[in-house]
Each structure stands twice: as C-alpha cells, then as structure tokens.
Amino acid sequence: MEKKIKKSVLVLLLITLSTYSCGTNYYYFKPWKNKKIIPTEKIYFKVDTTDTQKDITFITTILDKIGNNLKTIGFSYEIINQATFEKMTTKEELVLSFSLTKPAYVQLNTFNPKGIPLCNRIVILQIQPVTGKLIETTASISVNDEEEGIKQFVADFTNRLTKNISIKQLTVN
Numbered sequence: 422m423e424k425k426i427k428k429s430v431l432v433l434l435l436i437t438l439s440t441y442s443c444g445t446n447y448y449y450f451k452p453w454k455n456k457k458i459i460p461t462e463k464i465y466f467k468v469d470t471t472d473t474q475k476d477i478t479f480i481t482t483i484l485d486k487i488g489n490n491l492k493t494i495g496f497s498y499e500i501i502n503q504a505t506f507e508k509m510t511t512k513e514e515l516v517l518s519f520s521l522t523k524p525a526y527v528q529l530n531t532f533n534p535k536g537i538p539l540c541n542r543i544v545i546l547q548i549q550p551v552t553g554k555l556i557e558t559t560a561s562i563s564v565n566d567e568e569e570g571i572k573q574f575v576a577d578f579t580n581r582l583t584k585n586i587s588i589k590q591l592t593v594n
Contacts, residue, residue: 447570450545450560452581457552460589461515463497464488467548469520470502476521479541483562483571484519490579495588506548515586516548517556539564556585 466484468477481500488498501509506516522542540561547556560578562570 446573447563447566448560448574448577450558450574450578453554453556453558455547455552455554455556455585457554457585459515459550459552459586461496461513461586462589463499463514464491464586465506465509465514465516466498466500467506467516467518468500468502469518472521480519480521480543483543483575486571486575487579487582490575491583494583496586512549512551513589515550518544518546518548520544522559541567556582 466488468480468484470477472480484498484500488500491498501516509516520543522544540563543560543562545556545558545560560574562574
C-alpha cells in the first residue's frame with residue numbers, strides 16, 4: 422500500500438515538473454478569427470516608422486525571422502513603410518501592419534505564479550486585401566527572455582499565418 426502511494430506521488434510530481442518546464446511561454450498572441458485563405462505571392466510587412474530606432478530594429482528583427490521562415494515554404498516578403506504602402510498599386514497582396522505599443526504588465530504564463538511581468542506588445546493588423554474578417558492580433562513578447570520569446574513567437578506566428586495564405590497561381594491566357 423505504501424509503495425502504491427509513493428508511486429502515485431512520484432508520478433504526480435513528474436507530471437507537475439514536466440508541465441511546468443514545458444509550459445513556459447515567453448510570448449503570447451490571441452489567434453485571429455480569419456478562416457479565409459488569401460492567395461498571395463509576396464507578403465508585405467508595414468512598419469510604423471514613427472517609433473524610435475530601437476523599436477523599429479526590434480520589429481524588423483522579428484519580421485526578418487518570420488520572412489525567412491516564409492521563404493523556406495515559397496513565399497517572398499518585403500518590409501515597407503507608410504510612404505511605400507501609399508505608392509502600392511496592387512490591392513490583392515497581403516499587407517500586415519506591425520506597430521509597437523508601450524510595454525505593459527501582463528501575465529503570460531499561468532503555470533508560473535510570478536508570471537512574466539514586462540512585455541513588448543506588437544499590434545498586428547491586416548491592411549489589405551480587405552476581406553470579411555481580417556487578421557488582427559496583439560502579440561506580447563517577454564522582456565525578461567526576449568530572444569527565446571522572439572523565437573517562440575516567430576515559429577507559432579509563421580505556422581498560424583501559413584494556414585491563412587496560399588501561393589497565388591498565375592493564370593495563363
């Protein structure tokens with residue numbers, strides 16, 4: 422009987438430790454409700470250039486990593502600013518706007534009682550093409566372990582984004 426209790430406690434302890442060690446996220450974003458597949462050849466990431474140079478560098482680092490992940494599956498990308506966006510003639514290509522908001526205190530991890538208190542928050546909006554439900558979310562990336570947060574966010578965001586895009590097929594007349 423005592424051996425059974427010891428085994429049960431040990432199993433419970435192992436489950437708790439594995440959940441705690443694997444459950445640490447250094448980022449969070451709420452999945453968007455868009456279920457429509459957007460055909461596109463190139464994805465444009467519009468960056469708010471009114472931010473400080475440090476903020477722009479932070480966002481550009483994330484976008485380059487997302488873009489490199491997208492390149493491996495056949496998409497191209499370009500980081501643009503507002504002036505370039507206004508000069509664009511096509512309304513069919515996917516344009517996502519990324520802007521950094523002031524850091525905010527948020528609770529990212531429910532398993533960790535301390536949580537991850539300070540985060541960089543990025544607002545992500547689909548500017549075009551205009552569809553019924555647009556891609557819209559806010560990402561929070563930990564300041565405490567920024568590199569790991571960026572890595573986790575990029576992988577998850579790219580995976581989620583690729584579910585909503587497909588490579589545009591060229592039509593031959």
